[in-house]
Amino acid sequence: MTIALGVLQVVLLVIGAPLLRGIVGRLKAVLQRRRGAPIWRPYADIWKLLHKEDLVPPSASGVFGLAPLLLLVTSILATAFVPLLTNSALLGSAGDFILMVYLLAFGRFFLALGGIDGGSAFGGMGASREALVSSLAEAPLLLGLVAVAIQASSASIVGMTQWALERNFFNISAVHLLAFLALGIVALAETGRMPVDNPATHLELTMIHEGMVLEYSGPNLALIEWASAIKLGFMVGLLIALFAPWGMATTLSPAALGLAVVAMLAKMFALAAALAVIESGIAKLRMYAVPDFLGVAAAFGTLAVIFTALMKR
Amino acid sequence: MGLNSQPSLGTSDRSLFDPRFRKAGRLIAGLVAVATLGACGAGGRSLLNSEVRKLNPSLLAPFPFTFSLDRLGFFFLILICAVSLPVALFSVSYVRRHYSAARQKWLWALLFLFVASMAGVVAASSGFAFLVSWEIMSLASAGLILIEGSSGDRRHNLFIYLLMTHAGTAAVIAAFLVFLPHSHSLDFAAIRAAGATLPPGVRMALFLLAFAGFGTKAGIIPLHLWLPRAHPIAPSPASALMSGVMLKIAVYGFVRFAFDFLGGGPAWFGYLVLVAGAASGLLGVLYAIAEHDLKRLLAYHSVENIGIIYLGLGASLIFMAHNARVWAALALAGALLHTLNHALFKSLLFLGAGAISDSTHTVDLEKLGGLQRRMPVTGAVFLIGCCSIIGLPLFNGFISEWMIFRSFLGGSTLLNTNAQTLLPLMAGVLALIGGLAAACFVKVFGVAFLGRPRSQEAEHASEAPLSMRAGMLLLAAACVAIGIWPGGFLRPIVSLAQSLVGAPAAPPETLLIASVIPWVAAAFLALLAVVSVLKRAKRQTPTWACGLPGLTSRMQYTSTAFSKPIRFVFGRVYKADRKREVLPADQPYFPGSISYHSVRTTSYERLLYRPFVEGVVAAANQLRRLQTGNIQVYLLYIVVTLVSLLLYLRFAG
Numbered sequence: 001m002t003i004a005l006g007v008l009q010v011v012l013l014v015i016g017a018p019l020l021r022g023i024v025g026r027l028k029a030v031l032q033r034r035r036g037a038p039i040w041r042p043y044a045d046i047w048k049l050l051h052k053e054d055l056v057p058p059s060a061s062g063v064f065g066l067a068p069l070l071l072l073v074t075s076i077l078a079t080a081f082v083p084l085l086t087n088s089a090l091l092g093s094a095g096d097f098i099l100m101v102y103l104l105a106f107g108r109f110f111l112a113l114g115g116i117d118g119g120s121a122f123g124g125m126g127a128s129r130e131a132l133v134s135s136l137a138e139a140p141l142l143l144g145l146v147a148v149a150i151q152a153s154s155a156s157i158v159g160m161t162q163w164a165l166e167r168n169f170f171n172i173s174a175v176h177l178l179a180f181l182a183l184g185i186v187a188l189a190e191t192g193r194m195p196v197d198n199p200a201t202h203l204e205l206t207m208i209h210e211g212m213v214l215e216y217s218g219p220n221l222a223l224i225e226w227a228s229a230i231k232l233g234f235m236v237g238l239l240i241a242l243f244a245p246w247g248m249a250t251t252l253s254p255a256a257l258g259l260a261v262v263a264m265l266a267k268m269f270a271l272a273a274a275l276a277v278i279e280s281g282i283a284k285l286r287m288y289a290v291p292d293f294l295g296v297a298a299a300f301g302t303l304a305v306i307f308t309a310l311m312k313r
Numbered sequence: 314m315g316l317n318s319q320p321s322l323g324t325s326d327r328s329l330f331d332p333r334f335r336k337a338g339r340l341i342a343g344l345v346a347v348a349t350l351g352a353c354g355a356g357g358r359s360l361l362n363s364e365v366r367k368l369n370p371s372l373l374a375p376f377p378f379t380f381s382l383d384r385l386g387f388f389f390l391i392l393i394c395a396v397s398l399p400v401a402l403f404s405v406s407y408v409r410r411h412y413s414a415a416r417q418k419w420l421w422a423l424l425f426l427f428v429a430s431m432a433g434v435v436a437a438s439s440g441f442a443f444l445v446s447w448e449i450m451s452l453a454s455a456g457l458i459l460i461e462g463s464s465g466d467r468r469h470n471l472f473i474y475l476l477m478t479h480a481g482t483a484a485v486i487a488a489f490l491v492f493l494p495h496s497h498s499l500d501f502a503a504i505r506a507a508g509a510t511l512p513p514g515v516r517m518a519l520f521l522l523a524f525a526g527f528g529t530k531a532g533i534i535p536l537h538l539w540l541p542r543a544h545p546i547a548p549s550p551a552s553a554l555m556s557g558v559m560l561k562i563a564v565y566g567f568v569r570f571a572f573d574f575l576g577g578g579p580a581w582f583g584y585l586v587l588v589a590g591a592a593s594g595l596l597g598v599l600y601a602i603a604e605h606d607l608k609r610l611l612a613y614h615s616v617e618n619i620g621i622i623y624l625g626l627g628a629s630l631i632f633m634a635h636n637a638r639v640w641a642a643l644a645l646a647g648a649l650l651h652t653l654n655h656a657l658f659k660s661l662l663f664l665g666a667g668a669i670s671d672s673t674h675t676v677d678l679e680k681l682g683g684l685q686r687r688m689p690v691t692g693a694v695f696l697i698g699c700c701s702i703i704g705l706p707l708f709n710g711f712i713s714e715w716m717i718f719r720s721f722l723g724g725s726t727l728l729n730t731n732a733q734t735l736l737p738l739m740a741g742v743l744a745l746i747g748g749l750a751a752a753c754f755v756k757v758f759g760v761a762f763l764g765r766p767r768s769q770e771a772e773h774a775s776e777a778p779l780s781m782r783a784g785m786l787l788l789a790a791a792c793v794a795i796g797i798w799p800g801g802f803l804r805p806i807v808s809l810a811q812s813l814v815g816a817p818a819a820p821p822e823t824l825l826i827a828s829v830i831p832w833v834a835a836a837f838l839a840l841l842a843v844v845s846v847l848k849r850a851k852r853q854t855p856t857w858a859c860g861l862p863g864l865t866s867r868m869q870y871t872s873t874a875f876s877k878p879i880r881f882v883f884g885r886v887y888k889a890d891r892k893r894e895v896l897p898a899d900q901p902y903f904p905g906s907i908s909y910h911s912v913r914t915t916s917y918e919r920l921l922y923r924p925f926v927e928g929v930v931a932a933a934n935q936l937r938r939l940q941t942g943n944i945q946v947y948l949l950y951i952v953v954t955l956v957s958l959l960l961y962l963r964f965a966g
Contacts, residue, residue, distance in 0.1 A: 054851035059765045061685035061692070065851065073840040077833065094829045098718050099706055101744075103833075106705045109751055116759030116870070119683075120856050124759070124870025131755050132878040135748030142718075142744040146737050150725040215856060219849045291882045302738060309725060309733035 001252065006080065006090035013079045017233035018042035018226065020272060027276035042229060049222035057215055059119035067114025068216065068223035074107035075230040081157050082237040085260040086249045087165060092158035097145040100157065101138070104190070107227065108134050111212060118215030122204065126211025129287065133196060133208060136294040137189045143301025144182035147175055148242055150308045157238070161245045169246070173311065178304035180243045185297035187235040189290070192228065194279040196290050206284055236271045240264070377500055378445075381438040384809045385573060389435040389565045392653050395791065396557045396660045397428045403664050403784030404550040407671060410778075411548070412460070420460050420548065427453035427554060434562050440489040440499030447485065447566075451478045454559060457551035458543060467546055474543035477536070481529030488522035488570065491515060501574075508574040516575060520582055523570035524589075530563035531619045534593040535917050540616060541600070545608035545676075549667025552608060556615045557660030561652050564622055571626070572645070572813045577633035580732070587627030591739060594620025594746040599886050602753045602879050605872040607666045607676040610757065611659065614702065617746060618655040622648045624739060625717040628724070631732055633814055640723040642816035646807045646823065647716030653806075654709040654795065658701035661788035665695040668777040668785065669761065673770040678757065678872035683766040687774040690782050692762045694789040699754040701792040704747050707834050709795035712803075712826060718743060719822045749879070756875045765866040797834040800827030 022039035029036020056064060080090040081100040091099070112130050115123035149155045151173065152163030164176075189196040192209035202210055213224050247263025249256035285293055382390060404424065408417050430453055433446030458471050489499060495515065496507035511519070525536070532540035544552045571582070597616030604610035625648025632641035668691045669684065670676045685692035701708040704715075721743070724736020766772040776782070795802050803823050811819060858864050880887060892910040895901055939950075 050847060050849075052849075054849045055854045056851045057856045058853050059683060059686075061683075061763060062689075063685060063696070063763060065848070069841060069844050069848070072844050073837060076840055076844075077836060080836070091829070091833070094825065095833065096719075096825075098715055099829070099833070102704060102706050102711060102715075102747075105703075105747070105751060106700075106707075109700070109703065109705060109755060112755045113759050113763060116755070117685075117763040118856065119764040119866075119869060120864055121868045121870065124764070124875060127755060127759060128870055128875045128878055131752035131875070132882065135745070135752040135879070136882075138748035138751075139741045139745040143738070143741040146722060146740045149722060150737060155719065155722060219847055223844070223847065287878070288881065298741070301741060305737045305741070306734050309730065309737065 002088050003090070005086060005252075006088060006092075009082070009084045009089060010076065010080050013082065013084065013233050013237060014076055014230055017229040018046060020233050020236065020268060021229045023269065024232075024272045024275050024279075027273055028280050031276055031280040042225070046222045046226050049217075049225070050219050052218040054218040054220055057118050057120070060117045060215075063110070063113050064117040064215075065220065067110040067117070068220045068227070070110040071107035072223045072227040072230070074103045075227040075234065078103045079230060079234050079237070082234060083158055083161050083241050083245070083248065084237055084264055085257060086252070087158055087161050087245065089158060092161075093156045096155035097149060097157060097160075098142070098155070101141055101145070104231070105134070105138065111224070114216070115212030115214075120215060122207075122211045122214045125204070126208055126214065129208040130212055133189050133290060133294070136291055137186045137297070140182045140294060140297035140301040141186040141190070143298065143305055144179040144186070145242075147179045147301065147304035147308045150305070151175060157241060161241045161248075164242065164245050165248065169244075173307075175304050175307050175311065176243055178300045178307065180239070182297045182300035182304060183239060183242070185293065185300070187239060188278070189294060189297075191232045191235055193232075193275065195282045195285040196293065198284045206287075236268055239271065240267045377439045377498070378442050379439045379500065380433070380436040380442055382436050384812060385565070385569065386435045388649065388653075388806070388809055389561065390432055392561055392656050393428065393431050393435065393558055395653075396656050396788070397554065399784040399787040400550050400553050400557075400660060400664065401784075402787065403553075403667070403781045406778040406780040407550060407667055408548075410671060416460055420457070420551075423453050423456045423460070424550065424554070427457065427551070428558075431558055431562050435565055438501045440492075440501075440504070443566075444482070444486060444489070447482060447562075450559065450562065451475070451482065454543075454547070454551065454555055457555075458547045460551075461546060461548055470539075470542040470546055474539040477529055477539040481526045481536075484522045484526030484529070485566065488519055488526060491519050491522065492574075504574050508576060511575070513579075516578055520571065520575060520578055523567060524585065527563045527567040527570070528589065531560050531567070531623075532563075532593075532616050533589050533619060533623060534596050534616060535921055537593065537597070537616045538917055538922065541604075541609050541612040544612035544615070544663075545606060549608075549663055549670065552612075553660035553663035553667070556612060556663055557656045560615055560619055561656050564619070564626075564648075564652050568626070568645075568649075568813070571630065577630055577641075577814070580631055580634035580729070583627045583630030583632075583634055584731075584735070585627070586623050586630055587735070587739065590620045590623030590625075590627050591742045592620070593617065594624060595742065595749075596886065598746055598749045598753060599879075599883050602749060602756070602876045603887060605678040607669065607678055607681075607757065607761065608663070610678075610753070611662050611666060614662075614750070614753070615655075615659060617750065618651070618659065618702070621714065621717065621743065621746065622651050622655070624648075624743060625651060625713075625720065628717065628720050628736060628739070629810075629814065631736065632720070632723070632727070635727045635729055635732060637723070637727060638814050638816040639818055639820050640720055640726070641814040642807065642810045643716055643723065643820035643822055644720035645814055646803070646810035646820070647713050647720060649810060650716065650795075650803070650806050651710070651713035653802075654701065654713050654792070657788050657791050657795075658698045658708075658710060661694060661698040661785055661792065662702065664781070664785050664788070665691060665698060668781055669774075671777060671781070672774040673768075675768070675770060678760045680768040681761040681766070681771045682764050682768075682866060682869065683762070683771060684774055685762040687766075687771075688762075688776045691777050691785065694782075694785040695762065696758055697789040697792055699758050701796065703751040703754050706830070707793070707796050707837060709792045709799075712795060712799045712830070714743065714747065715826055716823065752879060753876075756872055760870075760872045760875060764869050765864070767866045767869070767871075797831060799830055803827055 019039060022042045026036045026039045078100055081092050081095055083089045083092050108130070112127040115127040148160050152160040154160055154163065192199055197208040198206055199209065201207060213221065216224055244267060247260055249260040408420055412420060427450065430446045430449035434443060434450060437443035437446055455471060455475055492504050492507060493499065495511060496503040529536040544556050547555055594617050597613050597620055601610050601613035601617060604613060625644050629641045629644035629648065632644060666676050668688065669681065672688060673681060697708065701710040704710040718740055721736045721740040724732050727733055807819050807823050856864055894908045895904045896906045
């Protein structure tokens with residue numbers, strides 16, 4: 001039963017992720033007084049791309065085609081760590097946050113290689129910038145998770161969620177606020193959102209993620225788009241599970257599950273709205289201001305770990 | 314049984330020397346292989362129980378000259394064999410293609426002597442045997458460097474290597490001598506017995522000597538100066554052995570001293586090792602990113618990985634000082650596994666660099682590119698090496714880094730504020746090291762193997778010959794095997810670590826990772842199969858070049874360009890010496906030519922080594938005044954010495 005539920009959660013997140021992206025896009029449009037595309041648009045995009053021809057640059061090797069596959073597979077595997085409706089996940093208790101973080105790194109590594117494999121200037125540029133951002137984002141991500149893990153005395157995501165579930169909103173510590181800020185900043189960087197990267201532009205001065213995937217087309221691009229949607233859904237799900245898991249079903253009764261679905265959707269919508277506000281309200285940072293931004297996240301993460309240690313005494 | 318590999322290695326190099334036995338070379342190589350495998354098998358069994366095998370050729374030597382293998386020795390013997398065998402296989406073609414017949418003989422002889430001496434170090438059970446093997450190891454590796462030629466530059470780098478390695482050896486000898494008054498013998502058993510009852514001051518001196526001595530050989534910053542100089546100029550199989558195995562022998566020596574002989578110590582031992590590891594890891598990877606000579610880059614990554622190993626060793630020492638033995642076992646097992654892993658993937662990467670230079674005659678990343686299409690097998694195994702070294706899941710580097718991460722988390726359970734804050738924070742440092750290493754290997758693989766070729770040589774590269782591919786494939790297979798089925802490899806290593814730190818139980822985390830990783834691997838493959846259904850037939854088409862005739866390789870990001878953002882952000886670390894010359898000088902706005910020259914990582918030499926060398930030279934100049942060359946003065950010295958000794962005996966005795 002738990003396995004079935006775990007598979008269901010993964011499928012829900014993988015299938016539902018493009019919708020979240022569509023909602024963010026729509027909310028941004030509303031905030032900017034535009035009409036905006038329908039929220040189902042990302043599905044249509046993926047469907048369209050999946051039926052197109054796969055165009056490959058002549059210099060590309062097998063890595064070019066392998067990268068999107070590996071990116072999607074590792075993104076899906078990462079979602080298996082996140083509890084959504086009940087506090088259980090396929091890998092949520094057996095695997096720990098380190099494995100989860102490094103699975104994400106796996107996909108990123110290959111996508112950057114794929115970008116270079118195109119043999120054009122933009123792919124290398126995107127890969128180089130992505131290498132900078134992701135290498136600096138890894139430390140704050142892990143530090144934030146370490147702080148929460150020490151508080152919860154558990155390295156598994158399910159254990160950390162359980163710890164938060166047993167407390168109410170006002171009872172979880174200030175450490176969580178710091179860790180949340182660290183992880184929130186990293187989430188913006190990891191998913192290629194403002195102010196680190198602008199997903200809506202193809203301006204060579206600014207693009208990071210889009211530069212990397214510029215040579216991709218057809219099904220390859222569909223896989224990449226889908227994977228980045230999943231990554232967004234994963235990050236949102238992770239933040240909810242770690243910092244605001246209340247409302248998850250504790251029993252498997254239909255009523256509890258229904259409530260959990262409603263609570264999860266509401267929280268996801270709230271985070272999507274927050275993301276839309278951030279993206280509409282903040283300009284993109286200059287390339288070399290991004291390390292400072294991530295440095296702030298690292299400082300939050302470091303403080304979170306230090307306070308955790310001091311509070312444990 | 315386990316020692317069988319030793320004599321056969323010895324005979325084989327003599328046989329290769331002899332022209333009559335040239336035909337028999339293959340047979341002997343086969344025998345060596347079988348003996349090595351036998352040693353591995355015997356070692357694998359012996360890792361689990363604690364029986365000790367002995368060999369005592371003391372009759373041949375004036376000093377106790379004994380060899381025996383305990384579990385720690387066996388572990389490192391397996392490591393040596395597991396790397397040497399594929400390297401030897403690789404060398405079969407490589408050596409034949411690169412060197413004249415006379416040099417080939419020297420190379421094989423020195424290579425086997427090198428391997429045998431390293432096996433001698435880990436098998437030694439007395440200080441004398443240890444030091445003799447250690448010295449042969451250093452000299453054989455120096456000889457291997459000379460095989461490639463002896464230009465002035467090369468001799469200068471070799472001199473620095475020999476100087477530093479002997480400074481390290483001096484510290485190791487001093488460490489043994491400090492033991493002597495307490496153990497009354499250089500036999501390891503006596504040393505071990507004395508280690509438990511040392512006064513704190515002696516313990517501290519011993520630890521510092523071992524740390525500096527073995528740290529020099531392992532290449533921890535700031536004692537790493539020789540490493541990026543010596544490794545790149547050795548023949549590729551030798552660099553693989555030097556980086557993959559010889560550095561591990563230094564780790565062995567440190568573990569032997571710090572854990573086996575001394576049995577840990579006060580917590581600051583651990584903090585010292587931890588900080589040294591963090592500094593080596595971070596600076597090593599940052600220097601590596603700035604390099605575009607592939608072998609120098611890999612050498613700096615050895616500094617980084619030794620840093621990671623020292624992070625694990627330091628954490629283990631801290632846990633031991635706070636009597637958290639199970640956590641200490643986890644950290645030590647992580648460090649030992651990372652030692653094995655680094656031996657495998659680093660020698661794989663160095664062999665890959667050898668295959669590249671074999672095919673393109675360069676290891677300069679700026680002249681490579683597009684090799685994946687021309688050398689698919691080399692590219693695939695090199696990619697496996699890259700994935701392993703940056704610690705991606707399903708590859709071996711992840712398992713050991715994971716264990717070190719988890720032991721850092723365990724630091725929060727200690728009842729000591731320093732350990733509670735510092736150890737979890739080290740997780741952040743390790744993550745930063747991992748992230749930067751990933752960036753670096755995106756650069757290495759992306760620039761060397763992907764995209765368009767940047768030179769004629771790279772354009773016409775061809776796949777490496779069979780034996781070279783076979784050697785690399787063996788190492789790659791080992792990397793993947795440990796990565797997806799860690800359980801089988803962890804059990805003996807954890808039990809070894811347990812016995813070294815005296816842990817009552819195996820850390821539960823190791824069982825966790827051993828059980829979850831195969832499932833993740835299975836899920837990964839299943840998902841990969843499912844997702845590949847979505848792929849379509851592909852069609853090659855040129856990239857749109859903004860209306861220009863077409864993209865050229867000059868439009869690609871180079872290695873230097875790729876690393877520029879990271880070098881910019883960490884600019885303080887590099888302190889580059891930049892020289893810009895504009896010719897002619899009186900026309901700054903319309904110059905005829907501009908030359909730009911940038912040298913990095915010189916601050917160690919300038920700030921640390923230069924004053925030291927100048928101090929030594931100044932002291933030597935002062936001492937020279939004693940040497941007048943006048944025989945009466947020397948007679949006076951003798952009389953003064955004699956009288957003072959007599960006075961000492963009269964009043965002190």
